[in-house]
Amino acid sequence: MKKILFLFLLLSSTMLLQAQVNDLLKKSEVHGSFEYDGMYYHPDIPMGITDSLIAGRHFAFNGFAEVIYTLGDFSAGVRYESYLPPIAGFDNRLEGSGIPYMWASYNTKKFSFTIGNFYDQFGNGLLFRTYQEWTLGYDNSMNGARITYEPVKGIILKGVYGTQRFFWNKYTKNSRGIVKGIDAEFSVNDLIKSMEESKFRVTLGGSFVSKYQVDNDPIYKLPRDVGGGAARINIGLGKFNFSSEYAHKINDPSAINNFIYKPGDAFIFNASYSTRGLGILAVFKRIDNFSFKSDRAETANALDISYLPPITEAHTYMLASMYPYATQPNGEMGFQLQINYKVPRKSKLGGKYGMDISVNFSQINDIVRQPAGDTTAINVPGTLGYTSDFFA
Known part of the structure; x- marks a missing residue:
């Protein structure tokens, strides 16, 4: 009898939890965006662009991907960025990859x-x-x-x-x-x-x-x-x-x-x-x-x-x-x-x-x-x- 009661409670709890999860998923929204920019550099002697100036870095890449999650009054987001290496004209200190931007917000x-x-x-x-x-x-x-x-x-x-x-x-x-x-x-x-x-x-x-x-x-x-x-x-x-x-x-x-x-x-x-x-x-x-x-x-x-x-x-x-x-x-x-x-x-x-x-x-x-x-x-x-x- 105790085993039957335990199984009944476990089944009821599982069904209740599943219903709550389904309801949570229906109310949730996920949005995202991304952008990738790349450039290929080729030596051009008349313009002064030499192999030594390029230093083997023929390709430059800037990119990001952002994901935002919302549930009612709550929202959160994260952005991944990569500069390997940064495109010419960008600050060299940007070189690298990681998550520099993440947040959570509650709004009424x-x-x-x-x-x-x-x-x-x-x-x-x-x-x-x-x-x-x-x-x-x-x-x-x-x-x-x-x-x-x-x-x-x-x-x-x-x-x-x-x-x-x-x-x-x-x-x-x-x-x-x-x-x-x-x-x-x-x-x-x-x-x-x-x-x-x-x-x-x-x-x-x-x-x-x-x-x-x-x-x-x-x-x-x-x-x-x-x-x-x-x-x-x-x-x-x-x-x-x-x-x-x-x-x-x-x-x-x-x-x-x-x-x-x-x-x-x-x-x-x-x-x-x-x-x-x-x-x-x-x-x-x-x-x-x-x-x-x-x-x-x-x-x-x-x-x-x-x-x-x-x-x-x-x-x-x-x-x-x-x-x-x-x-x-x-x-x-x-x-x-x-x-x-x-x-x-x-x-x-x-x-x-x-x-x-x-x-x-x-x-x-x-x-x-x-x-x-x-x-x-x-x-x-x-x-x-x-x-x-x-x-x-």
């Missing part, structure tokens, strides 16, 4: 929690932005934790903590810095009932980000904690939209700015108009000593905490894209005007399908610097560096 209507690797940004990204650009071999993802909370409609709070990806180098004590940040965004129209249906839309936001890195410099006394704050506003009225953000950080001597102790500033202003067939965008930007990296010794395109957007046309034609513009974190001031117009179809100029006209003008200049003192030259290491008027 008001709350989101992510642990592992993630990408995010505060506002326009002047103070904090992590992202990946596969075609350029750039990835400054965070490895840590992120929390997002929406206590009421119209308020979004966010916090991030962790370290940034640095090719295949794992974080060790006293290596690159630890990044911490908080952000708050307020939709005025959602918070004030009388403005809910208004065409005048206002969004406000503020951020604070800091990095901690030990001071091992034998010459200079460097700040271990470097903090920065940013404030932003977005105003929309009908077909017009205006947005602006200002960021400031304390002195951050680094290899990029020649180890000067001047605080940094960044400002951007956008104004746009959009209607059927016509779009106009005007942008003003000023950067002053605003390189913000989680390792003060890094000079290459890696470990950037902040993102300083370029304000020039991104060309696709070979001749125009040979010498692309790159933002100058040590100082620049520029202006951009972009006009897009759609000539109507079946008009004399537009023809059967219409015609797109795009006009772009950009001008970027270095900022004007003055000596910080009567006896100190500009940009001398260990000094304030220089002073600069905002509109100079």
Whole structure:
């Protein structure tokens, strides 16, 4: 009798477990993507590409495969990457294979929690932005934790903590810095009932980000904690939209700015108009000593905490894209005007399908610097560096 009862319980448990597994599988989703790029290099003596330059590496390979699993409010993912060796033009420090990106996340209507690797940004990204650009071999993802909370409609709070990806180098004590940040965004129209249906839309936001890195410099006394704050506003009225953000950080001597102790500033202003067939965008930007990296010794395109957007046309034609513009974190001031117009179809100029006209003008200049003192030259290491008027 006991054996029969045991077999009955075992069979019932197995059937119940199988039903739960089947139900779990029905609710689960698995998505994936992959990309592989390869190049074969052949010696070309007239162009200076010799066997010694290739060094036996005739084939280069970049590839990744990513898998994402979701079950209700839970999701998790993993990405495998391989650079054997990296394609020409990519940083040689990418060479290798492994899993640099894995994460798990739980999301509800008001709350989101992510642990592992993630990408995010505060506002326009002047103070904090992590992202990946596969075609350029750039990835400054965070490895840590992120929390997002929406206590009421119209308020979004966010916090991030962790370290940034640095090719295949794992974080060790006293290596690159630890990044911490908080952000708050307020939709005025959602918070004030009388403005809910208004065409005048206002969004406000503020951020604070800091990095901690030990001071091992034998010459200079460097700040271990470097903090920065940013404030932003977005105003929309009908077909017009205006947005602006200002960021400031304390002195951050680094290899990029020649180890000067001047605080940094960044400002951007956008104004746009959009209607059927016509779009106009005007942008003003000023950067002053605003390189913000989680390792003060890094000079290459890696470990950037902040993102300083370029304000020039991104060309696709070979001749125009040979010498692309790159933002100058040590100082620049520029202006951009972009006009897009759609000539109507079946008009004399537009023809059967219409015609797109795009006009772009950009001008970027270095900022004007003055000596910080009567006896100190500009940009001398260990000094304030220089002073600069905002509109100079």
